[in-house]
Amino acid sequence: MSDVPRHVSVEWLHEHLADPTVRVLDGTVHLSPGDDGPRIEPGRASYEQEHVPGAVFVDQVSALSDPEGEAPFAAVGPDRFAAVVGELGVGDEHRVVVYDSVNGIWATRLWWQFGLEGFDRVSVLDGGLDAWRVAGFETTSGTETYPPTTFTARRRPDRIRSTQDVEAAVDDPDVLLVNALDRGLFAQGHIPGSVNVPFDELVGPDGRMRPIEELRELLASVGALDPGKRPVTYCGGGIAATAVALTLMDLGRDDVAVYDGSMNAWTADPGRPLER
Incomplete structure (x- = not known):
């Protein structure tokens, strides 16, 4: 097992933002009431409006959910997960911090999918984007990227x-x-x-x-x-x-x-x- 903690504070992340081995992922998804049930929308627009500096956006709705699974949000298979996060710039050597800008459970979902695929070098940002703001740390807008790399998935059934x-x-x-x-x-x-x-x-x-x-x-x-x-x-x-x-x-x-x-x-x- 990795010695990486499952949570990190906003203070820790602020101190490590310049670390080239750290990858920050915004996994926000918005749920809102609709006439035919909950409306599900990836949080790309809110990410582009405001996010932790250096964070990249991961679309958990379309990229990490299997449309042929037994229910909405079914986890994608190992090959798909590896391809998506590798394209986002997350490799086997990286330390990952995940967060969202809503209630934290979309960050823990992303944390869980990393663990499902055998990767333990991942932490949830405690308190998410709200805690980052409350601490007085600056946010940024637009879209950011990391160079694509190779991620190895090792499924834990x-x-x-x-x-x-x-x-x-x-x-x-x-x-x-x-x-x-x-x-x-x-x-x-x-x-x-x-x-x-x-x-x-x-x-x-x-x-x-x-x-x-x-x-x-x-x-x-x-x-x-x-x-x-x-x-x-x-x-x-x-x-x-x-x-x-x-x-x-x-x-x-x-x-x-x-x-x-x-x-x-x-x-x-x-x-x-x-x-x-």
């Missing part, structure tokens, strides 16, 4: 679960399903046997991660730190689930998987059970 896997896990006492949606949505319907750790309770009012001991208490309270159970996190579309997966890894779990299709895939078949 133990970090991802399919609907078929989760159907089997419902009756497996050794697996704990962890729902990352807010408590109201959890109450409306969840996969049987799930516990609830809302992603927005992992951060404080400033958007930065809560103290590690507070997070330990929260995760322990639902049994997610029980060494006899393997955690599988999920949410609506596999995005917020990655924030809980990251927190569990921060607390020492190296056996966390994400149900990539999450509720979008689970509810596609009305015959699958839901608890309310």
Whole structure:
């Protein structure tokens, strides 16, 4: 395992922006209400308006989501991921910092996809672009690039679960399903046997991660730190689930998987059970 921390502060990034081995990626995606469900829009326009100096934009909607997957946002395969991030200028030798300008879960999604492909030299910017601004650090506009390079993907199949896997896990006492949606949505319907750790309770009012001991208490309270159970996190579309997966890894779990299709895939078949 890498000794690179899973979070870095805005102060750390500010000090290391000139480091030629550091690559900064803005993975912002905007979700807004629409007549036919949520409207999903890559954050390229907001990136071009304002971003951390030196950051490049990665389109997680079109470039890193598999349109033939079992649900929207399905992770692309290793070859596609390697091609996309290599073209963005991320190579095996680089140290990557990811962030977004919304609620942090798009940064953790990008962090998770790097880890899924065997790359651990990646950190989430704690607090994202908001924390960068609050610290008084300057932002820039326009588009930036790094020279393309080669990235090697080494898929870790133990970090991802399919609907078929989760159907089997419902009756497996050794697996704990962890729902990352807010408590109201959890109450409306969840996969049987799930516990609830809302992603927005992992951060404080400033958007930065809560103290590690507070997070330990929260995760322990639902049994997610029980060494006899393997955690599988999920949410609506596999995005917020990655924030809980990251927190569990921060607390020492190296056996966390994400149900990539999450509720979008689970509810596609009305015959699958839901608890309310």
